[in-house]
Amino acid sequence: MSAAPDIVIVGAGIVGAACARECARAGLRVLVLDRGPVGGGTTAAGMGHIVVMDDSPAQFALTAFSRRLWQELAPELPAAVEYDPCGTLWVAADEPEMAEVHRKAAFYRERGVRVEVLEGDDVAAAEPALRPGMAGGLRVVDDAVVYPPAAAQHLLESQENARRIEVRPGVTVAALNEDGGVTLADGTRVSAGVAVNAAGPWSPLLAPGLPVRKRKGHLVITDRHPGFVHHQIVELGYLKSAHAVTADSVAFNIQPRKTGQMLIGSSRQFGAEGTEINAEILDRMLRRAFEYLPGLGRLSAIRAWAGHRAATPDKLPLIGPSLASDRIWLATGHEGLGITTSLATGRLLADQVLGRAPAIPVEPYLPARLGKGDTPHA
Amino acid sequence: MNSARLSFDLVVVGAGPGGLAAASVAAERGGSVALLDNSPWLGGQIWRGEQARSAVPLARQWIERFLASGARAVMQASVFASPDRGVLLAETPAARLTVRFKKLILATGARELFLPFPGWTLPGVVGPGGLQAMVKAGWPVAGRRVVVAGSGPLLVAVADGLRRYGARIPLIAEQAPQLRLARFAAGLWRYPDKLAQAVAMKARLLGIPYRAGVWLRRAEGGERVERVVLTDGRRSWTVECDLLACGWNLVPNTELPRLLGCALASGFVRVDEFQRSSVEGVFCVGELTGIAGADAALVQGQIAGLAAVGETEAAREWFAERSRWHRFGAALTRAFALRPELRQLAKRETVVCRCEDVSREAVERCRDAREAKLHTRCGMGPCQGRICGAATQFLFGWESDSIRPPVFPVRMESLLTASEHPKPVSNLSDPTS
Amino acid sequence: MPERIELSVNGRALSVPWGTTVAAAVALAGETRFRRSVHGDARGPLCGMGICFECRVTINGEPHARSCLILCADGMEVRTDE
Ligand SMILES: Cc1cc2nc3c(=O)[nH]c(=O)nc-3n(C[C@H](O)[C@H](O)[C@H](O)COP(=O)(O)OP(=O)(O)OC[C@H]3O[C@@H](n4cnc5c(N)ncnc54)[C@H](O)[C@@H]3O)c2cc1C
Ligand SMILES: Cc1cc2nc3c(=O)[nH]c(=O)nc-3n(C[C@H](O)[C@H](O)[C@H](O)COP(=O)(O)OP(=O)(O)OC[C@H]3O[C@@H](n4cnc5c(N)ncnc54)[C@H](O)[C@@H]3O)c2cc1C
Numbered sequence: 097m098s099a100a101p102d103i104v105i106v107g108a109g110i111v112g113a114a115c116a117r118e119c120a121r122a123g124l125r126v127l128v129l130d131r132g133p134v135g136g137g138t139t140a141a142g143m144g145h146i147v148v149m150d151d152s153p154a155q156f157a158l159t160a161f162s163r164r165l166w167q168e169l170a171p172e173l174p175a176a177v178e179y180d181p182c183g184t185l186w187v188a189a190d191e192p193e194m195a196e197v198h199r200k201a202a203f204y205r206e207r208g209v210r211v212e213v214l215e216g217d218d219v220a221a222a223e224p225a226l227r228p229g230m231a232g233g234l235r236v237v238d239d240a241v242v243y244p245p246a247a248a249q250h251l252l253e254s255q256e257n258a259r260r261i262e263v264r265p266g267v268t269v270a271a272l273n274e275d276g277g278v279t280l281a282d283g284t285r286v287s288a289g290v291a292v293n294a295a296g297p298w299s300p301l302l303a304p305g306l307p308v309r310k311r312k313g314h315l316v317i318t319d320r321h322p323g324f325v326h327h328q329i330v331e332l333g334y335l336k337s338a339h340a341v342t343a344d345s346v347a348f349n350i351q352p353r354k355t356g357q358m359l360i361g362s363s364r365q366f367g368a369e370g371t372e373i374n375a376e377i378l379d380r381m382l383r384r385a386f387e388y389l390p391g392l393g394r395l396s397a398i399r400a401w402a403g404h405r406a407a408t409p410d411k412l413p414l415i416g417p418s419l420a421s422d423r424i425w426l427a428t429g430h431e432g433l434g435i436t437t438s439l440a441t442g443r444l445l446a447d448q449v450l451g452r453a454p455a456i457p458v459e460p461y462l463p464a465r466l467g468k469g470d471t472p473h474a
Numbered sequence: 475m476n477s478a479r480l481s482f483d484l485v486v487v488g489a490g491p492g493g494l495a496a497a498s499v500a501a502e503r504g505g506s507v508a509l510l511d512n513s514p515w516l517g518g519q520i521w522r523g524e525q526a527r528s529a530v531p532l533a534r535q536w537i538e539r540f541l542a543s544g545a546r547a548v549m550q551a552s553v554f555a556s557p558d559r560g561v562l563l564a565e566t567p568a569a570r571l572t573v574r575f576k577k578l579i580l581a582t583g584a585r586e587l588f589l590p591f592p593g594w595t596l597p598g599v600v601g602p603g604g605l606q607a608m609v610k611a612g613w614p615v616a617g618r619r620v621v622v623a624g625s626g627p628l629l630v631a632v633a634d635g636l637r638r639y640g641a642r643i644p645l646i647a648e649q650a651p652q653l654r655l656a657r658f659a660a661g662l663w664r665y666p667d668k669l670a671q672a673v674a675m676k677a678r679l680l681g682i683p684y685r686a687g688v689w690l691r692r693a694e695g696g697e698r699v700e701r702v703v704l705t706d707g708r709r710s711w712t713v714e715c716d717l718l719a720c721g722w723n724l725v726p727n728t729e730l731p732r733l734l735g736c737a738l739a740s741g742f743v744r745v746d747e748f749q750r751s752s753v754e755g756v757f758c759v760g761e762l763t764g765i766a767g768a769d770a771a772l773v774q775g776q777i778a779g780l781a782a783v784g785e786t787e788a789a790r791e792w793f794a795e796r797s798r799w800h801r802f803g804a805a806l807t808r809a810f811a812l813r814p815e816l817r818q819l820a821k822r823e824t825v826v827c828r829c830e831d832v833s834r835e836a837v838e839r840c841r842d843a844r845e846a847k848l849h850t851r852c853g854m855g856p857c858q859g860r861i862c863g864a865a866t867q868f869l870f871g872w873e874s875d876s877i878r879p880p881v882f883p884v885r886m887e888s889l890l891t892a893s894e895h896p897k898p899v900s901n902l903s904d905p906t907s
Numbered sequence: 908m909p910e911r912i913e914l915s916v917n918g919r920a921l922s923v924p925w926g927t928t929v930a931a932a933v934a935l936a937g938e939t940r941f942r943r944s945v946h947g948d949a950r951g952p953l954c955g956m957g958i959c960f961e962c963r964v965t966i967n968g969e970p971h972a973r974s975c976l977i978l979c980a981d982g983m984e985v986r987t988d989e
């Protein structure tokens with residue numbers, strides 16, 4: 097790249113990649129720096145479920161918009177991205193959970209999200225491996241699955257303006273500067289109009305005081321057992337939990353991959369900084385999965401690992417200028433939904449950088465909402 | 475599934491010469507000792523199948539000594555994880571074992587190095603040691619033509635063994651140049667037992683055609699290997715065969731020690747004079763600590779076994795002999811060093827990762843093993859990079875990717891670790907990831 | 908211990924001596940193709956010692972069994988090429 101880039105993005109995860117793509121599409125010259133390979137951080141540790149969620153109106157708006165962007169992108173995705181519109185099946189174990197199915201169904205239908213309510217027998221027919229006696233379920237038809245590292249790679253190199261993006265893997269950034277540039281670990285300064293912190297769970301290291309905390313999650317991948325499950329299946333049982341935000345928790349979540357493998361989650365822990373496997377959490381997580389899928393225990397497990405989500409106090413990401421400087425921007429804090437919401441994040445970031453009208457209201461995601469040095473985490 | 479809990483003063487993993495020796499000497503001095511191995515047989519790679527037939531005196535001697543020592547053998551037990559200090563998890567065909575130990579000796583040995591070349595994925599292309607092991611377990615070779623190729627003293631030993639089972643050996647092709655082998659052989663007088671083994675001289679004695687400075691270019695065939703193309707660098711020729719046994723020296727099985735946190739140096743586990751690794755209470759012996767053959771493993775095993783039960787003075791008595799075998803190992807490594815031409819055997823479209831069918835072309839675009847894994851699936855399959863990782867290390871100088879449990883694929887249910895009466899799972903939060 | 912083991916490979920009855928691995932039994936049955944690779948190519952054992960996973964077959968309905976590590980047992984049903 098000859099002249100200084102318009103924008104330098106720290107982090108070549110899916111979020112940094114999506115931001116780079118949108119900025120380049122709008123004609124900006126983009127430099128992307130990562131200490132590792134493309135998509136080698138949390139993007140390589142997560143599940144890749146593209147899912148509409150409704151914990152809050154703002155979460156729904158962002159996930160629904162972003163999922164639409166994924167659907168638009170789908171036809172051009174190469175096979176390596178493993179895009180699979182398998183849909184989500186939320187399973188209800190009992191009547192109270194079935195009530196939640198109906199609530200969710202009504203909420204989604206009103207907003208144009210395609211869903212189907214399944215009775216117990218329909219669930220058994222749709223997923224014969226589930227234990228018998230499920231009360232029912234909700235199929236969210238257009239939810240999908242991707243392989244995130246390949247998706248990040250595609251976002252960086254695919255569109256017509258890809259040549260405006262320079263990616264430098266293997267470069268560690270020490271600081272984002274108030275003049276819009278960055279300082280590398282070796283002391284080199286790189287100047288740019290705007291610097292974006294898209295460093296995922298490591299973003300607070302480059303932005304002291306940022307209210308982003310690591311939330312650890314474990315996953316297990318199986319060998320190829322094609323046809324064992326057909327949807328990404330997730331339990332609704334978590335509703336019974338009272339103190340969801342603070343305690344370590346596990347939930348049943350299984351994802352069929354196009355390879356015939358399955359990815360099994362999930363767990364959430366605060367205060368666990370390392371990526372080593374916690375045997376007790378893994379144990380609880382798998383027991384939960386076996387309760388739902390009694391045959392799962394006989395299948396072959398290849399590898400278990402853990403990664404960190406970048407969690408914010410209100411469970412919404414930070415997209416926009418930081419409070420530190422109007423030339424240091426944030427695109428982080430995507431918790432367990434960063435694959436889903438990456439495309440929307442890229443769009444909203446580019447809209448703001450360019451002063452365009454945002455595609456959806458951006459206020460809920462502005463860093464300013466949390467105030468400076470805000471640490472109201474429980 | 476059944477699960478059982480076992481507890482021992484000393485646990486040894488790997489029932490090859492290193493593990494057998496360690497477990498025997500420790501058990502002879504009292505204390506509870508268990509020896510775990512993932513195969514159905516005592517003896518490891520080299521003495522596999524000797525338990526029944528006992529053709530090799532040294533093997534018979536050590537297996538008998540082990541059986542009399544009071545140590546317990548736990549066979550067909552793959553050790554796949556260590557959820558906590560002092561705890562190993564192992565899987566058998568019928569059960570999941572939780573094995574507690576105070577001290578641990580790892581003797582997980584080595585596997586063969588397989589280099590990608592056109593046709594290496596054809597059925598009938600096997601490792602020499604692997605074929606030897608399979609033949610001992612009933613694999614039919616009588617009347618079959620087996621070309622033996624690659625590198626290392628193993629080639630001759632295996633060819634000899636195969637012939638005893640009725641195989642015909644059209645050729646042993648050793649990639650190392652004749653001159654280097656001659657120098658190596660000239661130094662072997664210092665290791666009398668070794669003279670009987672190994673290299674050209676022995677092959678000639680046996681009447682098997684042996685050529686040094688010759689290597690494989692490709693294997694050909696339809697549904698299985700039918701012929702191989704060999705070269706000496708100047709010309710190439712074809713040899714018809716039913717099986718191709720090829721391997722290029724050995725690669726240590728460091729997955730388990732790495733999972734436990736043992737530090738490595740140049741690809742082997744770093745140990746001190748008593749075979750202690752960098753992890754407290756964990757010893758490593760045999761090929762894990764350097765390729766030096768079964769005699770070295772026996773001595774190292776005895777040192778570790780004695781040291782583990784506190785008999786450090788007795789252990790010291792073996793130091794001199796160990797040094798001798800270390801020198802032998804170094805000479806071996808020099809003699810059979812791989813020629814650079816072997817890096818060019820694989821063509822662009824040749825598969826490098828056999829589990830995931832990833833070509834050299836795809837892999838070569840990446841900067842390291844981790845990037846190749848993330849963006850091409852190289853190393854993502856069930857072998858977890860054991861075959862392709864060693865190959866890309868030789869081809870591109872890449873370090874292998876991080877090690878994670880399970881060290882071997884296991885049934886999902888084997889990953890459960892908590893008590894049989896788990897705490898109720900109370901706090902479920904957002905179920906999506 | 909019984910002298911001989913009776914099993915079946917791809918539906919064909921086979922009798923092998925005790926101590927024979929499933930991999931050897933498959934070879935004795937004349938099969939060369941143990942499994943299909945991801946791209947559909949024929950594969951058979953490579954390492955012979957449980958490392959490479961090329962010798963995988965389906966034993967009694969359970970896929971992904973490493974045939975080189977498993978001894979034949981009476982009544983075993985082995986399927987290859989899956
Ligand atoms: C177990 C688990 C399951 C998940 N499942 C899902 C799911 O199903 N669906 C979903 O939508 N989301 C899921 N997520 C969340 C999703 O993976 C993340 O939100 C997303 O990957 C975040 O992407 P990112 O680009 O912000 O961060 P990352 O992918 O972590 O990228 C940050 C990059 O910054 C680089 N970096 C950091 N510091 C520096 C520095 N100083 N210099 C240079 N480079 C630096 C890192 O190397 C890294 O590549 C899951 C997460 C986990 C942990
Ligand atoms: C195929 C082959 C053939 C050889 N032939 C010769 C020869 O002819 N002459 C010679 O001098 N040397 C030979 N060697 C080298 C010789 O085997 C070694 O020097 C010697 O066996 C080293 O002994 P060891 O105890 O380190 O390991 P090994 O004998 O390799 O024994 C290791 C054992 O550990 C088991 N194991 C590994 N990981 C696990 C785990 N996680 N859980 C449970 N069990 C595990 C393995 O299945 C194996 O049985 C050969 C090596 C190989 C690989």
Ligand code: FES
Nearest residue numbers: 955957959960975
């Ligand atoms: S032949 Fe390699 S695992 Fe069986």
